[in-house]
Amino acid sequence: MRKILILSLLFSVVLSSCSATKAVREKRNLISGTWELTNVSFEGQPGSFKSVIFNDAQDICFEGSNWFFRDNNSTGRYTIAQSTLCNGGDRYIRWSVIENDYGTSQLQFKPIDEKNKDISGGYGYRLDIASLTASNMTLKSNVMANGAPVAVVYEFTKQ
Known part of the structure; x- marks a missing residue:
């Protein structure tokens, strides 16, 4: 009886860990x-903010940027358009959920x-997935501004 109880508990743990993996895979696919x-x-x-995002460019430079996520090898890139305020071009990333x-x-x-190859010394960024559908995604990151929390959305x- 004890063996059955232990095996049932082990089976439950395996099933619950698989369900989390399945949820992550579904998000990666989306x-x-x-x-x-x-x-x-x-x-x-309240108020307006200016910020440098991802230690790269001003927030205005990211509006209209194109992001590509390749699921099969967890790489991708984002492309910022060249302008007087923005140093345009491709930035390569390794990503996961x-x-x-x-x-x-x-x-x-x-x-x-x-x-x-890693160029960040192992540092990166984490953004909360606020919503995700086949056509829209909203990500948020929490930062401090003037000693109070602000969410960058x-x-x-x-496409």
């Missing part, structure tokens, strides 16, 4: 493809070079 970052906004404090300790999903990525449309 994210895979080409997206346009249509809007970057801020929530949590994780379930954090709070039970919510996050998109994480880090910069890589054209040969898929990224709204994407699938």
Whole structure:
């Protein structure tokens, strides 16, 4: 009887871990493809903000940027248009979807070079997946501004 109880418990653990993996795979499949970052906004404090996003460019430079996520090898890129305010071009990334300790999903990525080598020293970014459908994605990251929390909201449309 004790063996059956232990085997049942072990089987339950295996099943629950598979379901989390399945949820992550489903999100990865939805994210895979080409997206346009249509809007970057801020929530949590009144007023207007300017910020440098991903230690790369001003928030205005990211509006209209194209993002490509390749599911089969977890690489991708985002492309910023060249302008007087923005240093345009491709930025390469390695990405994944994780379930954090709070039970919510996050998109994480880090910069890589054209040969898929890490150029960030192991550092990267995690964005909460606020919503995700086959055609729209909203990501959020929490930052501090003037000593108070602000959420940076990224709204994407699938191409």
